[in-house]
Structures are given as C-alpha cells and as structure tokens.
Amino acid sequence: MLLAIDCGNTNTVFSLWDGEKFLCTLRTSTHHARTADAYFTWYSTLINHYGIDAPITDVVISSTVPRVVWNLRVFADRFFGCRPLVVGKPECLLQHTPRVDTGTAVGPDRLANAAGAFDRHGGDVMVVDFGTATNIDVVASDGAYVGGVIAPGVNLSLEALHQGAAALPHVDISQPDKVIGTNTVECIQSGIFWGYVGLIQGLTQRVRDEYGKPMKIIGTGGLAPLFAQAETLFDTIEDDLTMYGLVVIHAYNKEQGNI
C-alpha cells in the first residue's frame, strides 16, 4: 500500500492508495515541529478508527514547507521501514520536465497537479488550486508543466483584511446573495467571494488567450466547490487531484526502477 502525503502551507493530508483507489484521507494542520512519533500517534489512531490494516510499503511526499520533510522521512523510515520518494528533489524523476526559467523551484504540489491532470485529461489543461495560495498550473499538450499564476489564497486574504484594518472582524468565507453588502460582514464576504469569482474568470480567460489553444479547466482544493456553485468556472472539479498526481509520479519512478 502506498501512503501519499501532501504537505501544504496550512494543512497536511495523508491518503492511502491501494493500487486502484484511495482508501481514506487524513488531514491535520502543518507544523514543522511535529515529530515522527507525533505523526504516528495521530496516523495510527485514525487508521485503527477506519479499520485499515494493510501494511504501508511505499511513501511519496509533496511538501511546500521544506522544514517538515525531515520528520516525515524519519516517520516513514521508523514505522514503515521505507525511504520516501520526495517530489521536487533531484532523485525524483518526472515524466515531463517543467519548462520554466532556469533556477525556478516549482512547487511540488503544482508538479503533482500537472501529473495528475495530464494522466486523467491529457494536455492543454489548467488546474486552479485553492489552497493557502490560489494558483493556476498550466500543463502543455505533451504533459509538461509550463508555468502559471500565484495569487493570495482566499483565507489568507480574509485574514489580511482582519489583520490590517482595525475595524474589520475575522469573517468566514461564504457566498453572499447580494454584491452590495449592507453591513461590514456582508461587505467583506462580497469582496472576497465575488472578488475571487472575478479573479478566476479573468485569469483563466487571460491564460486561455495567451496560450492560444482551447484548454480544459480543472478546479481543485477545498474551496473549489464553493466557487463553482456561483458560476461555471471549471469544466470539472477533482478534490483528489494533487494526491492522484503523487500516485502517478510514484508509479513512474517505480516503472523506471528508480525506487
């Protein structure tokens, strides 16, 4: 069984892949100081809860937070006796080399999104990922990641308003019925919700225009369904895309005899 770990700036997600499908998904907040033992305590409690007992033979990791990788390596080694494949490290092979400026370290979650999207849909696609950042990852016809867009994430923007303006409260994201808010909370919700709808529409249109060919748009990340409710922003929504990309990258490295 493969354990895929997607460690983002806000949340760390573990998913178990049985070779055909994900068996379960476990989510915790990202903390660089979390030890291997702490990961295992959390992991084993939930795995027991779900009644899963198949042994882990392989681990693949994407981490946008470099400091957490060491403890995850110790976790994989100590409890499963395996050396994890870490996406973005030179020893991890990619089926399609990213075409970006020399010296650019593309986020491993974006590499995984590209691999997952290409495997499922072929090329000429863009992934819109609503995580800590809201990013767009463009995948060319041959499967290569060729760049994209990084914008501040929804929750980060909400938090920045609250932090930066003394009279603005912390507000949770939701879809307001109206654009013209008649109280402070409604005004903020409108600015963020309808503002992001416009941001996604505007950016995806500009990416398409610049790319010059028809492109499929895939939404992923926790907030994609919320935004898709309001407007047709995506051709499809796949909440497991990053994880699936990790499975694809792991399978390629196996195939190549790299692990």
Ligand SMILES: Nc1ncnc2c1ncn2[C@@H]1O[C@H](COP(=O)(O)OP(=O)(O)OP(=O)(O)O)[C@@H](O)[C@H]1O
């Ligand atoms: N309706 C909602 N209101 C507020 N938060 C939501 C809602 N729906 C989903 N979320 C939040 O979205 C997040 C899931 O998004 P995702 O895992 O893509 O990104 P993230 O964990 O915030 O970022 P990263 O992957 O960069 O760590 C969860 O933290 C969840 O609490």
Ligand SMILES: CC(C)(CO)[C@@H](O)C(=O)NCCC(=O)O
């Ligand atoms: C853009 C984020 C923060 C999205 O998780 C991550 O992919 C990252 O840290 N990327 C590094 C820079 C880049 O991808 O160009």
Ligand SMILES: [K+]
């Ligand atoms: K993510």
